[in-house]
Amino acid sequence: xxxxxxxxxxxxxxxxxxxxxxxxxxxxxxxxxxxxxxxxxxxxxxxxxxxxxxxxxxxxxxxxxxxxxxxxxxxxxxxxxxxxxxxxxxxxxxxxxxxxxxxxxxxxxxxxxxxxxxxxxxxxxxxxxxxxxxxxxxxxxxxxxxxxxxxxxxxxxxxxxxxxxxxxxxxxxxxxxxxxxxxxxxxxxxxxxxxxxxxxxxxxxxxxxxx
Amino acid sequence: xxxxxxxxxxxxxxxxxxxxxxxxxxxxxxxxxxxxxxxxxxxxxxxxxxxxxxxxxxxxxxxxxxxxxxxxxxxxxxxxxxxxxxxxxxxxxxxxxxxxxxxxxxxxxxxxxxxxxxxxxxxxxxxxxxxxxxxxxxxxxxxxxxxxxxxxxxxxxxxxxxxxxxxxxxxxxxxxxxxxxxxxxxxxxxxxxxxxxxxxxxxxxxxxxxxxxxxxxxxxxxxxxxxxxxxxxxxxxxxxxxxxxxxxxxxxxxxxxxxxxxxxxxxxxxxxxxxxxxxxxxxxxxxxxxxxxxxxxxxxxxxxxxxxxxxxxxxxxxxxxxxxxxxxxxxxxxxxxxxxxxxxxxxxxxxxxxxxxxxxxxxxxxxxxxxxxxxxxxxxxxxxxxxxxxxxxxxxxxxxxxxxxxxxxxxxxxxxxxxxxxxxxxxxxxxxxxxxxxxxxxxxxxxxxxxxxxxxxxxxxxxxxxxxxxxxxxxxxxxxxxxxxxxxxxxxxxxxxxxxxxxxxxxxxxxxxxxxxxxxxxxxxxxxxxxxxxxxxxxxxxxxxxxxxxxxxxxxxxxxxxxxxxxxxxxxxxxxxxxxxxxxxxxxxxxxxxxxxxxxxxxxxxxxxxxxxxxxxxxxxxxxxxxxxxxxxxxxxxxxxxxxxxxxx
Numbered sequence: 001x002x003x004x005x006x007x008x009x010x011x012x013x014x015x016x017x018x019x020x021x022x023x024x025x026x027x028x029x030x031x032x033x034x035x036x037x038x039x040x041x042x043x044x045x046x047x048x049x050x051x052x053x054x055x056x057x058x059x060x061x062x063x064x065x066x067x068x069x070x071x072x073x074x075x076x077x078x079x080x081x082x083x084x085x086x087x088x089x090x091x092x093x094x095x096x097x098x099x100x101x102x103x104x105x106x107x108x109x110x111x112x113x114x115x116x117x118x119x120x121x122x123x124x125x126x127x128x129x130x131x132x133x134x135x136x137x138x139x140x141x142x143x144x145x146x147x148x149x150x151x152x153x154x155x156x157x158x159x160x161x162x163x164x165x166x167x168x169x170x171x172x173x174x175x176x177x178x179x180x181x182x183x184x185x186x187x188x189x190x191x192x193x194x195x196x197x198x199x200x201x202x203x204x205x206x207x208x209x210x211x
Numbered sequence: 212x213x214x215x216x217x218x219x220x221x222x223x224x225x226x227x228x229x230x231x232x233x234x235x236x237x238x239x240x241x242x243x244x245x246x247x248x249x250x251x252x253x254x255x256x257x258x259x260x261x262x263x264x265x266x267x268x269x270x271x272x273x274x275x276x277x278x279x280x281x282x283x284x285x286x287x288x289x290x291x292x293x294x295x296x297x298x299x300x301x302x303x304x305x306x307x308x309x310x311x312x313x314x315x316x317x318x319x320x321x322x323x324x325x326x327x328x329x330x331x332x333x334x335x336x337x338x339x340x341x342x343x344x345x346x347x348x349x350x351x352x353x354x355x356x357x358x359x360x361x362x363x364x365x366x367x368x369x370x371x372x373x374x375x376x377x378x379x380x381x382x383x384x385x386x387x388x389x390x391x392x393x394x395x396x397x398x399x400x401x402x403x404x405x406x407x408x409x410x411x412x413x414x415x416x417x418x419x420x421x422x423x424x425x426x427x428x429x430x431x432x433x434x435x436x437x438x439x440x441x442x443x444x445x446x447x448x449x450x451x452x453x454x455x456x457x458x459x460x461x462x463x464x465x466x467x468x469x470x471x472x473x474x475x476x477x478x479x480x481x482x483x484x485x486x487x488x489x490x491x492x493x494x495x496x497x498x499x500x501x502x503x504x505x506x507x508x509x510x511x512x513x514x515x516x517x518x519x520x521x522x523x524x525x526x527x528x529x530x531x532x533x534x535x536x537x538x539x540x541x542x543x544x545x546x547x548x549x550x551x552x553x554x555x556x557x558x559x560x561x562x563x564x565x566x567x568x569x570x571x572x573x574x575x576x577x578x579x580x581x582x583x584x585x586x587x588x589x590x591x592x593x594x595x596x597x598x599x600x601x602x603x604x605x606x607x608x609x610x611x612x613x614x615x616x617x618x619x620x621x622x623x624x625x626x627x628x629x630x631x632x633x634x635x636x637x638x639x640x641x642x643x644x645x646x647x648x649x650x651x652x653x654x655x656x657x658x659x660x661x662x663x664x665x666x667x668x669x670x671x672x673x674x675x676x677x678x679x680x681x682x683x684x685x686x687x688x689x690x691x692x693x694x695x696x697x698x699x700x701x702x703x704x705x706x707x708x709x710x711x712x713x714x715x716x717x718x719x720x721x722x723x724x725x726x727x728x729x730x731x732x733x734x735x736x737x738x739x740x741x742x743x744x745x746x747x748x749x750x751x752x753x754x755x756x757x758x759x760x761x762x763x764x765x766x767x768x769x770x771x772x773x774x775x776x777x778x779x780x781x782x783x784x785x786x787x788x789x790x791x792x793x794x795x796x797x798x799x800x801x802x803x804x805x806x807x808x809x810x811x812x813x814x815x816x817x818x819x820x821x822x823x824x825x826x827x828x829x830x831x832x833x834x835x836x837x838x839x840x841x842x843x844x845x846x847x848x849x850x851x852x853x854x855x856x857x858x859x860x
Contacts, residue, residue, distance in 0.1 A: 013714075014635050016671055020642035023664050027649035027657075083638075085631035085711065106638040110645035 004128075006121040007051040009078070010034040011041050011067075014056070021054060021083075021108070028114055038067040042074065050128055052101065052120025054113070057084040057091065065091070068098050077127060079120035083108060130200075137197050140186045148185070151178040155191075156198035246323075246343035252300055254278045254293070257338060266345060268316035279341070284312035284320050296327065299339055303329040310346065322350040369444070369465040372451065375418065377402045380460065389444070389467045391437030405434045407441065421450045421461050431468065443472040495574075495593030501586050503527045503544050515574070515595055517567035528591075533565040548587070561596065572597050610815065617812040618740045619686055624747060628712030632678045635711075639671035681708055684736050685743075692734050698767055698775050698840065699724040701735055705742045706765065716750050716761065723766035728775045731840040733820045738840075741813040741824070745779040745836045748809065752783025752834065773842035774822075782833040786826060794826055813838075 008025050012018040013036055022032040031049075035041040041053075053071075057064035068080050082095050082103045092103035101123065102116035144152060147168075154164045161179065165172040188194040240247060246263030250256050256274045264271040267282060274282075283289045288311050295309045308326040315321060327341040363370050369386035373379050379402055382394035390405055397404070406414050410432060417427055427448040433441045444465040451460040489496045489509040495516075498507035505528050508520040516523075516531055523530070529537045546552065559577040566572065573596040581588050622629065647664035650657040681704060702724060706713075713720045731738075746765065753761040762782045770776035786794065795814045810824075817824040817838045824838040 014639075016639040016667070016674065017635055017642070020639035020646070020667055020671065023660070023667060024642045024646040024649070027646040027660065027664075085634045106634040107641040108638055110641070113642075 004049050004125075005031055006125070007031045007033055007047055007049045008117055008121075009041060009046070009051060009053045011036075011038060011053060012056040012083070013037060017056070017083075017106070021113070024108075024110065024113070025054075025117060030117065038070070042070070050121055050124040052079040052081060052117055052124055054081050054083060054117065057082050057095075065094055065098065068095070068100065072099075077124075079123050081113070081116045081120055083113075134200050137186070137201050141197075141201055143185050144182050145178075148178050148182040151175055152182040152186070152194070152198070155179055155182070156195050158195075246345075248279060248339075248341040248343065250279050250339050250341065252329075252337050252339070254280055254296060263343060266321070266343075267313065273316075282313045284314040288312065292325075295325075296339060299327045299329045300337055303331060303337060305329075313343075320347075321345055322347040367467075369467075370462065371397075371402075371465070372460055372462040373402050374460045375422065375458065377414070377418070386465070389436070389442060389465065390434060405436075407433055407435055417448055418461075421448060422458055424450050424452075424458060426450065434465065443468045495591075495595075497528065497531075497591045497593065499528045499589050499591070501544070501548065501588065503529060503540060506588065512593065515566075515572075515593060516564065531565055533563055533571050536562065537565075564593065573600050614737060614740070614812050614816060615686075617744075617809060618736075621740065621744055621747060621809060622682065622685055625709060625712060625743075628709050628715070629678075629682055631711035631715075632708060633675060636671040636675035636678065640668050640675065643667040643671065678708070685740065693732050694735060695730045695732055696735050696738075698728055698731055698738065698777060699726075701739050702742055702765055702767060702777065705739050705746065709743065709746060712747075713750065713763070716754060718750055718753055718761035718763050720763045720765070723764060725766070725768045727769050728767045729769060729773050729842045731775050731820075731842055733840060734816075737816045738820070741816050741838065742777065742779070744809045744813050748836070749779055749781035749783060749834070752781050752785070755784055756782065756832075770839045775840045775842070776837060777840075778835055778837040780829050780833065780835045782829065785828055785832055786834045795824070 008030050010018055010021050010025070010032055011034070012021065015036070018034045018036070022034050025032045033044070033046065035044065038055075055064050055067065064080075064082055064084075071078065071080070079101045080095075080099070081101045082092070083106055084091070084103065085106050095103045101120045102112070104112055104116065141149065141152075150168060151164060154167065159167075161172050161175045164170075164179075165175040168175065170178075183194060186194065186197060188197060241261045243260065244262055245260075246266050247258075247260045248256055248263060249258040256277055256279055259271045259274045261271055264274055267274070280289045280292060283292050292309070292311055295307055299305070299307050306326055306328045308324060310322065310324050313321045313323045322345070324344045324346045325341050326344070327339055329337055329339045332338040363381075363383045366383060366385045367388065369389045370381070370383040371379060371386050372381040379397050379400050382392070382397045386397075387393055392405070403411055403414065413432065417430075420427060427446065430446045430448070432444060432446055434444050436442050445468045446466075447464045449462050449464075450458045451462055453459045489507070492509060492511050495512035496507070496509040497505060497512050499505050505523045505526055508518070508523045510520075512523075513519055518531075527540075529540045532540060559575050562574060562576050563571045564574045575594040575596055577592045579590045579592075581590060643664045647661045647668065650661035650664060702722065706720065706722065710720075742765070746763065749763050750761075753763070762780075764780040765778075766780070767775060767777050795810050814824045817840070820840055822838055822840040824836070826834055826836050829835040
């Protein structure tokens with residue numbers, strides 16, 4: 001699997017810090033895009049690549065923590081690494097709880113920053129892989145007929161064909177046909193694999209109707 | 212014939228004898244030292260003797276044929292004389308006498324006693340013989356003693372005479388006035404009644420001197436009045452001689468000198484008080500004449516200058532002055548005498564004094580002018596300012612220390628912001644350093660990128676240094692300076708220092724710095740302290756309002772022709788009316804934590820710069836703090852001060 005070139009977004013209102021962090025990240029071969037404010041970042045056209053955000057907590061206009069919330073709300077699931085002039089414990093706890101990768105204090109320890117950035121990129125890559133996978137499964141799932149989807153949802157709960165047929169008021173034979181069709185369309189090789197897929201898709205008996 | 216001739220001879224001899232006798236009588240008549248007049252019944256002079264005519268200044272021929280009344284001195288007396296003469300004519304053979312004033316030919320007057328008698332000259336002619344005696348001397352004498360008596364009785368001085376054994380023989384009204392006794396109480400009394408017992412001995416000595424014929428003049432002593440008062444008198448005692456030249460008594464003239472004594476006493480007391488005043492005065496008192504010669508030099512002066520009064524009195528006051536005053540003092544005095552332009556007269560001035568040991572000291576000199584015998588004399592009051600100067604310096608030092616403490620306290624509140632300001636460039640420095648190492652560590656080192664990293668490091672390092680410099684300046688103990696400075700630069704620097712703090716408080720900070728603000732003369736650090744204080748106060752005031760409303764505006768404008776006005780406007784909770792007055796008092800604070808010295812110190816600083824700091828409500832909310840600074844014209848006035856100090860006179 002060829003890896004996509006990751007991008008790190010540095011947001012800091014202090015040009016000197018911004019440039020230095022950008023310089024450091026570029027020196028390890030990362031692509032860096034920098035912004036003076038959260039607003040600038042949100043308005044920018046960003047490349048669709050794995051990455052993470054390095055963010056100064058005390059941004060003018062909006063605080064880093066608020067910005068983190070805004071990102072989630074705007075569907076920008078990029079991991080955030082906070083940097084702060086003065087590490088305040090409660091602030092770092094809140095940041096981590098809201099999903100921040102790391103909360104680093106200035107001046108930045110090189111390895112910590114690089115590790116955190118790397119971890120952020122990896123996390124984003126994983127997320128992106130996961131997201132891609134789910135999207136594929138969803139596509140396969142979407143190709144099932146509604147009867148097949150119904151059967152699939154019940155199969156993953158581990159119910160035998162007879163019970164399914166009874167529940168759907170179908171013949172056991174018909175259930176068998178739907179089941180094999182569904183497994184083929186989902187490209188599942190085993191029942192275990194089917195269950196995992198359903199798990200990723202969030203398919204369950206309770207949720208089957210919703211999907 | 213012979214007979215006839217003999218008869219004729221006899222007759223002739225008889226006639227001759229008769230003639231001789233008549234001549235003799237005439238001689239007697241003419242030269243008798245009595246004035247004889249022979250006048251007819253109407254008063255026409257028939258004959259007058261030579262003596263009589265000459266006494267009146269006439270020749271006899273001038274008087275014969277004139278009326279004797281023409282010689283009467285007073286017109287009014289003529290009737291009196293006529294009546295007297297009529298009386299004589301009515302009673303021939305009887306003598307009448309009277310006294311009358313006669314006029315001499317030269318107009319002078321004679322007192323004449325006239326003795327007249329009428330007689331029959333022939334059967335039908337009644338004439339009058341008048342013998343006149345000059346009694347002027349007697350009259351004058353009587354007049355003189357009458358005048359003397361009047362003098363004695365009207366004199367304010369006590370005039371008393373006594374016998375040698377001390378019995379009073381006369382006592383005038385003056386004596387009654389001064390001593391209270393009437394004449395009839397005292398005449399015949401011993402003089403010792405009016406002499407205080409302790410002075411009886413003195414009286415005896417006076418008597419001894421009197422008996423030797425001596426006169427005692429203006430002898431000051433004391434006498435007792437009737438009411439017991441002791442009266443100060445000045446006494447002149449003269450011996451009284453009898454006709455044989457023997458001393459028989461004394462006359463005493465005594466003058467009441469109580470008032471003079473009182474005046475003298477008052478003068479003595481005033482002088483003594485004045486002396487006490489000048490001798491115990493803490494301030495130096497010096498008196499000079501119009502030429503600058505020292506007339507008086509009090510003990511305080513002796514202490515101040517180290518010279519004894521003896522050394523200085525009579526010398527020119529210049530000796531107490533260092534150059535250049537010494538050199539110019541004569542000119543000051545001359546100038547004052549000629550122009551009457553009082554450079555220092557009537558007011559005080561700070562000048563420098565020169566001590567005997569050559570050292571100098573600051574002193575406050577006030578000069579007053581007085582006239583003495585038509586000449587100006589000058590009184591100088593000198594106060595040593597050494598200790599006041601020292602106190603002032605100490606006070607100034609304490610004030611500076613308070614200002615510094617206030618500044619450090621303010622900076623304490625800023626620790627987080629300052630840490631941030633230092634951390635930023637450090638972050639840049641460390642990050643760029645790391646980057647640089649990595650650019651160099653590759654198989655093909657990226658020198659261009661490495662160089663750029665180093666350049667970034669240098670600029671970050673400089674920025675860190677700048678932050679440290681600013682903080683050190685604010686915390687340091689630098690003595691207050693006066694530099695010409697651009698207030699906008701000072702504002703910008705302060706804002707740079709607290710930018711982090713402003714952001715952390717989510718406040719929107721704007722500046723509106725006018726470019727035509729003139730340079731001001733001041734201490735940059737102290738002025739920055741004031742600006743910092745006002746901004747921090749503003750931020751504190753806005754900590755309770757919602758973030759969107761936190762607006763801070765720092766602006767500068769030109770104030771008047773050449774001053775600067777700086778204002779810090781916030782949109783915070785504002786000032787409530789009652790606090791406005793107290794705002795600038797020390798230890799007044801509305802903050803939960805804070806000493807309440809920030810504004811007090813700020814106002815002190817601004818006032819020391821010749822400016823004004825005040826507060827007013829902002830519209831629609833918040834407060835506005837403003838201060839003015841005069842342009843560096845203060846330098847000019849400082850120079851003026853120096854010049855005027857030199858121009859003292």
